[in-house]
Each structure stands twice: as structure tokens, then as C-alpha cells.
Amino acid sequence: MRETNREWYFVERPEGEPTLDSFEFRESDVPEPRHGELLVRVRYLSVDPYMRGRMRDAESYAEPWDVGDTLKGGVVGEVVESESDRYEAGDYVTGNGAWADYAVLDADEAAPVDTSVAGLPAYLGVLGMPGRTAYFGLLEVGEPKPGDTVVVSGAAGAVGSVVGQIAKRNGCRVVGFAGSDEKTDWLTDELGFDAAINYKSTDDYAAALDDAAPGGVDVYFDNVGGPITDAVFTKLNLDARVAVCGQIAHYNDEGAPTGPRKLPMLIAPRAKVQGLLVGDYATRFEEAAERLGSWVDAGELEHRETVVEGLENAPDAFLGLFSGDNIGKQVVKVSEE
Amino acid sequence: MRETNREWYFVERPEGEPTLDSFEFRESDVPEPRHGELLVRVRYLSVDPYMRGRMRDAESYAEPWDVGDTLKGGVVGEVVESESDRYEAGDYVTGNGAWADYAVLDADEAAPVDTSVAGLPAYLGVLGMPGRTAYFGLLEVGEPKPGDTVVVSGAAGAVGSVVGQIAKRNGCRVVGFAGSDEKTDWLTDELGFDAAINYKSTDDYAAALDDAAPGGVDVYFDNVGGPITDAVFTKLNLDARVAVCGQIAHYNDEGAPTGPRKLPMLIAPRAKVQGLLVGDYATRFEEAAERLGSWVDAGELEHRETVVEGLENAPDAFLGLFSGDNIGKQVVKVSEE
Numbered sequence: 001m002r003e004t005n006r007e008w009y010f011v012e013r014p015e016g017e018p019t020l021d022s023f024e025f026r027e028s029d030v031p032e033p034r035h036g037e038l039l040v041r042v043r044y045l046s047v048d049p050y051m052r053g054r055m056r057d058a059e060s061y062a063e064p065w066d067v068g069d070t071l072k073g074g075v076v077g078e079v080v081e082s083e084s085d086r087y088e089a090g091d092y093v094t095g096n097g098a099w100a101d102y103a104v105l106d107a108d109e110a111a112p113v114d115t116s117v118a119g120l121p122a123y124l125g126v127l128g129m130p131g132r133t134a135y136f137g138l139l140e141v142g143e144p145k146p147g148d149t150v151v152v153s154g155a156a157g158a159v160g161s162v163v164g165q166i167a168k169r170n171g172c173r174v175v176g177f178a179g180s181d182e183k184t185d186w187l188t189d190e191l192g193f194d195a196a197i198n199y200k201s202t203d204d205y206a207a208a209l210d211d212a213a214p215g216g217v218d219v220y221f222d223n224v225g226g227p228i229t230d231a232v233f234t235k236l237n238l239d240a241r242v243a244v245c246g247q248i249a250h251y252n253d254e255g256a257p258t259g260p261r262k263l264p265m266l267i268a269p270r271a272k273v274q275g276l277l278v279g280d281y282a283t284r285f286e287e288a289a290e291r292l293g294s295w296v297d298a299g300e301l302e303h304r305e306t307v308v309e310g311l312e313n314a315p316d317a318f319l320g321l322f323s324g325d326n327i328g329k330q331v332v333k334v335s336e337e
Numbered sequence: 338m339r340e341t342n343r344e345w346y347f348v349e350r351p352e353g354e355p356t357l358d359s360f361e362f363r364e365s366d367v368p369e370p371r372h373g374e375l376l377v378r379v380r381y382l383s384v385d386p387y388m389r390g391r392m393r394d395a396e397s398y399a400e401p402w403d404v405g406d407t408l409k410g411g412v413v414g415e416v417v418e419s420e421s422d423r424y425e426a427g428d429y430v431t432g433n434g435a436w437a438d439y440a441v442l443d444a445d446e447a448a449p450v451d452t453s454v455a456g457l458p459a460y461l462g463v464l465g466m467p468g469r470t471a472y473f474g475l476l477e478v479g480e481p482k483p484g485d486t487v488v489v490s491g492a493a494g495a496v497g498s499v500v501g502q503i504a505k506r507n508g509c510r511v512v513g514f515a516g517s518d519e520k521t522d523w524l525t526d527e528l529g530f531d532a533a534i535n536y537k538s539t540d541d542y543a544a545a546l547d548d549a550a551p552g553g554v555d556v557y558f559d560n561v562g563g564p565i566t567d568a569v570f571t572k573l574n575l576d577a578r579v580a581v582c583g584q585i586a587h588y589n590d591e592g593a594p595t596g597p598r599k600l601p602m603l604i605a606p607r608a609k610v611q612g613l614l615v616g617d618y619a620t621r622f623e624e625a626a627e628r629l630g631s632w633v634d635a636g637e638l639e640h641r642e643t644v645v646e647g648l649e650n651a652p653d654a655f656l657g658l659f660s661g662d663n664i665g666k667q668v669v670k671v672s673e674e
Contacts, residue, residue: 061605225600247601256597263562264584264594266612268398273610275603 005030008071008099008314014055017252017322022055023071023315030102032081038093038105039081042334045099045311046074046124047318048158049223052251061277071099071314076113076123077334087112094123099314101334111289117297125158125329126303127292133245133278134162134221135288140281141243141274142219146171149213151232154223156183158329159245161191162292163221165301168192172219175212177205177228179324186327191302205231216240225249230260242273252322304328311335342367345408345436345651351392354589354659359392360408360652367439369418375430375442376418379671382436382648383411383461384655385495386560389588398614408436408651413450413460414671424449431460436651438671448626454634462495462666463640464629466615470582471499471558472625473618478580478611479556483508486550488569491560493520495666496582498528499629500558502638505529509556512549514542514565516661523664528639542568553577562586567597579610589659641665 004027011024033039051073054065065071075097079087084107087093095110097103113123125131137159144150150167154160155176164174164187176187176196184196195212202208205228209217216237222229226249236242250257266273281288295301306326308317314332321330341364348361370376388410391402402408412434416424421444424430432447434440450460462468474496481487487504491497492513501511501524513524513533521533532549539545542565546554553574559566563586573579587594603610618625632638643663645654651669658667 222600225598229600244600244603247598247604250598250601257601258595259598260593261562261584261587261596262599263559263566263581263610263612264587266581266610267584267614268612270612270614270617272612273600273603275605275607275609277604277607280607 002030002101004028005100005102006311008311010055010065010069010071011067013057013067016254018052018055018319020315020319025312031104033083033104035083036107037083038079038087038107038110040075040077040093040095040097040103040105041080042075042077042097042101042103042311044076044121044124044307044331044333045097045314046128047314047321047330047332048073048129049246049248049251049321051318052322061279072096073099074124074128075103075105076120077103082107084108086110092120094128099311099332101311114293117293118303121305121307121329121331121333122296122303124331125305126162126296126301127289129278130158130329131162131292132281132285132288133276134159134166135292136278136281136284137243137245137276138163138166138219138221141276142167142221142241144170144172144219147173148218149173149175149215149237150219150221151175151177151209151213151217152221152223153177153225153228153232154246154248155187155193155196156327157223158326160221160223161187161303161328162301164193165191167219169295169300173213173215175209177224183327186304199228206234209235219243221245223248226259230262233260233262233265236265236269236271238269240269240271242271244273244275248322306330308332339367339438341365342437342439343648344438345648347392347402347406347408348404350394350404353591355389355392355656357652357656362649368441370420370441372420373444374420375416375424375444375447377412377414377430377432377434377440377442378417379412379414379434379438379440379648381413381458381461381644381668381670382434382651383465384651384658384667384669385410385466386583386585386588386658388655389659398616409433410436411461411465412440412442413457414440419444421445423447429457431465436648436669438648451630454630455640458642458644458666458668458670459633459640461668462642463499463633463638464626467495467666468499468629469618469622469625470613470615471496471503472629473615473621474580474582474613475500475503475556475558477618478613479504479558479578481507481509481556484510485555486510486512486552486574487556487558488512488514488546488550488554489558489560490514490562490565490569491583491585492524492530492533493664494560495663497558497560498524498640498665499638501530502528504556506632506637510550510552512546514561520664523641536565543571546572556580558582560585563596570597570599570602573602573606573608575606577606577608579608581610581612585659643667645669647671
């Protein structure tokens with residue numbers, strides 16, 4: 001075990017697109033776990049778009065970070081010291097912890113990791129919060145029926161890639177928007193999407209949808225917002241469902257973004273649009289873990305992680321989310337397994 | 338019976354705010370009902386905001402009017418000739434017919450009128466399509482629970498005034514937006530609204546809502562759109578429901594109107610926004626008719642009609658909807674009872 005710890009601190013609220021100025025890397029002592037806590041050697045940490053919201057000094061679904069706080073999020077790692085009888089040294093766990101070499105996790109809120117099902121990074125993606133978000137968001141808000149056309153924005157991301165594959169399992173036609181040919185190829189060639197649109201290679205998303213979703217859109221799972229979403233709303237079928245999971249196109253906006261009004265578009269199709277937070281389904285997380293785990297185990301649910309090496313590069317990995325650097329789940333590798 | 342008929346024709350598609358140029362008044366023969374039809378002496382006809390949509394050459398929920406068509410909508414009147422055994426001469430009925438002295442109605446689609454419950458114009462308002470829209474839209478899409486705060490735009494209109502009263506019956510705090518002090522007084526003094534905001538006497542709807550709905554908004558029944566709706570969306574509580582019934586602020590817009598993006602506002606409260614058309618509840622119209630009728634009969638559901646006199650003034654009555662001339666249901670009196 002190292003003698004010192006390294007941690008990332010949040011030191012300045014960004015305006016608009018965040019920069020490295022918001023982050024500071026500091027050395028500290030390795031923390032000591034208290035009763036019920038675990039000291040974990042972090043192997044991988046998660047950077048997620050929703051964290052941009054925590055950088056604002058405004059109440060929202062995720063508690064805002066105070067300037068001076070340690071940055072925290074999903075981590076996966078090895079227990080090196082346990083003050084709980086639920087885990088012992090050597091166990092692999094995932095939970096919410098600091099962007100650090102060593103993090104203290106609440107044992108009650110940590111979850112065990114089974115490395116025979118998938119590698120550690122998958123527990124921050126398909127078998128972690130993003131996978132659960134896809135599972136509940138699509139099934140409970142999107143309510144896909146066989147034969148439906150399901151459109152996903154941010155389709156090559158951690159959530160979108162799982163949404164599309166679950167929709168395929170449910171007998172839907174699936175169309176994804178993503179930001180490179182490498183991503184769209186992954187969607188159609190590996191994940192079984194029926195069509196994928198590289199939104200950086202066309203401006204006319206409505207025409208692209210006419211080709212890719214000629215029967216209109218029954219379910220839209222939105223991770224992005226902006227012009228992609230504007231186009232999809234003009235194609236909603238009768239009784240369409242829209243799950244608003246994320247709006248990454250707007251996370252860096254200062255002030256209220258404007259765009260085409262969508263409420264007038266909802267009347268004729270009687271469409272339903274609903275915001276979604278995975279925490280609302282906490283009582284059913286075990287169900288999601290079992291089903292997602294069994295699909296991954298059976299090789300029926302593909303997943304991919306984009307790995308940035310080194311704790312020192314964690315802020316860069318976070319900033320890369322806003323330029324779409326990642327395919328699948330973006331993680332940071334903190335230490336060797 | 339008169340020997341000639343007078344009818345209104347739709348002769349020119351409007352751009353933006355409609356004018357009298359879209360309408361032409363012509364004399365014709367009194368039509369003859371065919372098998373299964375009724376010839377009705379029209380007493381009152383209905384003008385409704387949704388008719389603006391029918392003036393566009395675009396498919397929507399209501400079939401577009403062709404240039405040269407007779408204008409049609411809800412009418413109530415007396416059967417003068419029946420080719421159906423469901424009704425006989427002298428019966429009062431309501432249904433879909435021409436803006437004319439005499440209209441031919443399909444007997445199967447007509448409904449009987451009980452003048453002991455309410456006067457004829459009420460069958461175009463609280464006991465007609467607007468009342469049913471309020472009933473199903475509030476109860477099925479808004480899902481009000483006792484203690485909820487329900488906000489209604491267009492609250493002094495045919496639909497909004499019924500929405501607010503049903504919400505009060507269900508134990509809700511009710512706040513209405515309307516466009517004059519006379520209207521807001523009616524809402525609070527006669528209909529039992531807890532608060533009403535005259536949107537023409539303030540620009541700061543958000544501040545007005547902070548006063549009128551200090552606990553935030555659980556249900557929003559939207560007939561209007563535009564800046565009122567923009568403000569309400571910033572006050573949505575956890576699990577809020579928004580019923581999008583109408584968007585009269587945008588019916589005269591050419592091209593897609595723009596405004597603050599609302600999807601980012603839905604995530605934190607997990608709010609649901611849904612478009613609404615009353616025709617979806619057709620199998621339950623009898624339930625609505627019975628309940629609304631019994632409440633009106635018992636004096637528990639107030640209603641009001643604004644009457645424009647004379648068939649020749651029907652287009653003016655329609656145009657007045659967009660300047661908010663009506664309190665309650667706007668009707669046109671075509672002939673004396």
C-alpha cells in the first residue's frame with residue numbers, strides 16, 4: 001500500500017464549457033475507514049455527463065459540489081481494509097467514492113463485483129448506473145412494444161448503447177444517433193442497431209430520420225437534446241413516448257437555452273414526454289443487476305469501455321465527454337489490477 | 338320554416354392571424370336530409386380555437402378544411418325533419434353541423450339535449466366537447482390528487498373553467514391564468530379558484546406564481562403555451578403532470594415558434610408532459626355526460642357562455658377567441674328558442 005494518497009479537488013465553478021481550471025490535484029494521507037466503512041484501492045473511476053450539473057451552484061437532482069470538495073463518483077476497486085463484516089480485504093466492490101488512489105466507501109452502499117461475469121470497468125458501465133438507467137428508462141418510461149421504432153440519441157454512449165440493445169431484444173426497430181463513423185459502425189455492426197446516423201456528417205436530421213425510421217418514431221430515448229431532438233419531435237407517432245434521460249447538448253449552457261417549441265407538437269400524436277432519474281427505481285436495482293448480468297454473461301449484451309490511463313488524467317477524461325471522445329463507457333484507470 | 342338557407346364558407350387560408358377574408362356568407366336552398374339524417378334548425382353554433390388548425394393545409398388531428406368547404410363545428414338546435422327513428426321533429430339535439438340556419442346532422446352522431454338540466458348553449462360548452470375535454474384531460478392526464486396544486490392557463494375559457502372546478506372537487510389548490518380582472522374575479526369569486534393571475538397586468542409570471550402557488554405546481558393544464566407556460570415549467574414539483582390540451586398562443590404562428598427549451602427542466606422533477614385529444618375517450622363520453630350533467634343539475638358546476646348574436650357574426654365570434662373576448666364558452670346565437 002502506498003503511503004500517500006492523491007485526490008482531485010473541485011476548486012472553481014466553470015462558466016460554460018468546463019476547463020482544467022476547475023480541478024486541482026493534491027497529495028494527502030491515505031484515509032482511515034471508520035466503522036461500517038471500507039478503504040478501497042481504486043482501480044477505475046467513472047466520469048459522467050451528469051457531473052456537470054453538480055458543478056453548478058443550484059439545487060438539482062444531484063447535490064451540487066461545493067468549491068473545495070473532493071470530486072466523487074462511481075469507483076470500482078479492491079478492499080484493502082474493512083471495518084464492516086460485509087466485505088473483507090481482497091474483495092472487489094463498486095460504490096461512490098473519491099477521485100483518488102484510495103477511497104473510503106460506505107459498506108452498506110457498496111455492491112460486490114463478480115469478475116467472472118465482466119471486467120472491472122463494466123461495473124461502472126453496463127453493470128453499473130448507466131446500465132440500470134438504460135434498463136429502467138427504456139422499459140418503464142419508453143415502454144417499447146414489439147414492432148416499435150425506437151430512436152436513441154447519444155447511442156454509442158454508456159447508456160444509449162445499452163438502450164438500443166434492450167430495445168432490439170424487445171423486438172423493436174432501433175435507430176441511433178452518434179458522432180463518428182466509428183461509432184455508427186459499432187452500433188450497426190456489433191450491437192445490432194437497424195440504422196445509425198452520424199450527426200456530424202449531416203445537418204438534415206429530419207431527412208436522415210425519414211430514411212432510417214420511415215415509419216416514424218414510437219419511442220425516443222434522449223440523452224442529448226438540441227437539434228437532434230428537435231428533428232425527432234417532428235416524427236413522433238401516435239402515442240409516442242419520449243424518455244428524457246440527459247441533455248448533454250445543454251449542460252454547458254449559461255442561461256436558459258432556446259429552441260423550437262415542442263408542446264404544440266405533442267397534441268396531434270398525444271405524445272408523452274417524461275424526465276427520468278435512475279434513483280427512482282432503487283428498490284428494483286437487484287432485478288436490473290441480475291438481468292443485465294445474465295445477458296452480459298451469455299454474450300447477448302455487448303459493452304465497451306473507453307479507458308483513460310492514470311488518475312492524473314481524470315479531469316481530461318471528464319472534459320472529453322463533451323466532445324464525444326468516448327465509445328461506450330468512459331472510465332479512468334487508476335491502478336493496475 | 339324559412340325557404341332559403343344561409344351558410345358560411347371557408348374561402349381563403351389565412352396567414353398568421355385570421356381575418357374576415359377567410360369567410361364568405363352565401364344563400365342556398367335548405368338541404369334535404371337523407372336516410373339516417375336530421376334537418377336541424379340551428380339555435381347556437383360553437384366557435385373553437387382548434388378550428389384554426391383546420392384552416393391550415395396540413396394533416397393534423399382535425400381534418401383540414403378545403404377552400405370552398407362549408408364551415409362546420411358543434412351546433413345545437415331543433416329537429417325540423419327527421420329521416421331517423423332515433424329523433425322526431427321538435428326534439429333538441431347537438432352534433433356536428435354547418436355554420437348555417439339549417440344544418441343536416443347524422444342522427445347516429447347526434448346527442449339528445451335535456452333543457453331541464455341546462456340551456457341550449459351549455460351543450461356546446463360544459464356539457465359538450467369542452468366539458469368532456471376538461472373532464473378526461475384533467476382526470477386522466479393530470480391525475481390530480483388531494484392537496485395538489487393545479488395550475489390552469491386559459492382558465493376562464495370553456496375548458497379551463499371546468500378544469501379548475503373539477504380540480505377543486507378533487508381537493509386541489511387551483512390557480513388560473515386569465516386575461517382580464519373580470520375573468521380573474523369570476524374564477525375566484527364564483528368558481529372557487531384559490532388564486533387567479535391576470536396575465537395582462539404583469540410580465541413576471543414566475544413571481545406571480547411564487548405568490549399564488551408557493552408550494553410549486555403538481556399539475557399544469559395548458560390551453561395556451563407561450564410565456565405563461567414557460568414560467569409554469571420552472572415551478573414543476575417532483576412527479577408533476579402537464580396536460581397539453583391547447584396552445585392558442587401559437588395557433589397563428591407561421592413556421593415553428595421558438596422559446597425556452599423545456600426538456601432540460603423535466604429531468605430533476607421527473608415531470609410528465611402529455612398531449613391530449615378528447616376523442617381518445619369516446620367510449621367513456623356517457624360517463625362524462627352523466628357526471629358533468631349531475632354536477633350542473635345540482636348547481637355544483639358553474640358555467641357561463643358568451644353569446645354573439647346572429648349567424649352573420651359567426652366569423653367575428655371566431656376571431657374574438659384569439660383576443661380573449663369570451664368568458665366561458667363562446668357561442669353564436671343563430672335563432673330564437
